[in-house]
Amino acid sequence: MVHEETRRLLEETATLGGGCFWCLEPVFREVAGVTHVKVGYSGGEVPNPSYRHVCTGTTGHAEVLQVTFCPAEISFRDILEIFFSVHDPTTPNRQGADEGPQYRSIILYHSQEQKRIAERMVQDLDAANIWSAPIVTEIVPFKVFYEAEEYHQGYFEKNPDQPYCRVIIEPKVTTFRKKFGLKLKTL
Secondary structure, eight states: OOOHHHHHHHOEEEEEEESOHHHHHHHHHTBTTEEEEEEEEESSSSSSOOHHHHTTTOSOOEEEEEEEEOTTTSOHHHHHHHHHHSSOTTSTTEETTEESGGGOEEEEESSHHHHHHHHHHHHHHHHTTOSSSOOOOEEEEOOOOEEOOGGGTTHHHHOTTSHHIIIIIHHHHHHHHHHTGGGBOOO
């Protein structure tokens, strides 16, 4: 286990979008080595967008997570392995019933090393023929992150009985727990 002060000095940030941020956030909150998760907007040009504005599909922003993690405990490649397992990276501007550019699959890299790892992972996954179509995930440089409104933070935890949470999010979280049990935080 890494000492808390050392961990803060070593932390990295990953910014990822794979559909509705409500679906990805609870997964990454449970990953060992992840110290912080916030939902928000990135990848567009409109400053300080609201959820309502992003939902129009006209801001250029995607719904994203900003994941802070300790690479001594979990690698960026492992973060991406989880990311690609919990959404469909082959559908442009769509995840399930959610449609529009705000739901696109996107990796906003924070360093050239993250870019290299992301591009390599996409090549490896495409070569493995896991999906019936090629991966369309955008890999672009990170510019800015706009934190989403407070009611979006921890949405699944706050609203477990809401129909969208029960029907869409809960099965994803359950599947993630089964597949990545060794990467879960211990309580």
